Amino acid sequence: MKFEDLDVWKRAARLSADIYKALASLRDWGFRDQITRSGLSIPSNIAEGMERESVKEKLKFLEYAKGSCGELRTQILIGMEIGYISSDHGKRWVNETRELSAMLVGLQRSMVQESR
Numbered sequence: 001m002k003f004e005d006l007d008v009w010k011r012a013a014r015l016s017a018d019i020y021k022a023l024a025s026l027r028d029w030g031f032r033d034q035i036t037r038s039g040l041s042i043p044s045n046i047a048e049g050m051e052r053e054s055v056k057e058k059l060k061f062l063e064y065a066k067g068s069c070g071e072l073r074t075q076i077l078i079g080m081e082i083g084y085i086s087s088d089h090g091k092r093w094v095n096e097t098r099e100l101s102a103m104l105v106g107l108q109r110s111m112v113q114e115s116r
Contacts, residue, residue: 001050003046007103008100008103008104008107009050011096011100012042016040016042019035019039019072020036023085028084034075038071041072043065045061045062046062046065046104049061059108059111062107062108063108065100065104069098069100070097070101073093073094076093
């Protein structure tokens with residue numbers, strides 16, 4: 001299975017690109033760097049995991065991607081609280097991170113089932 005064909009990877013990559021575009025002019029470089037890194041980490045870990053040979057390694061990287069979803073969601077919520085992220089963008093991105101987390105869990109479960 002190619003990672004480029006996975007809906008979860010496509011959506012995570014799109015979210016990462018959206019965050020980069022929306023925060024391109026943010027002058028708080030520390031915050032911008034951190035949030036864009038965690039956003040980029042989600043599709044990157046999915047890709048890295050799917051390129052691994054063993055199911056165990058694939059699952060480990062999908063778990064990293066799921067953790068990055070939580071990290072990104074936290075940063076979005078903080079960004080909304082301090083006025084860096086609009087309510088409109090923030091709510092949409094928070095919802096997307098929740099859906100991505102659920103999709104990752106589903107992918108993990110299907111991989112475990114297939115490996116039995």
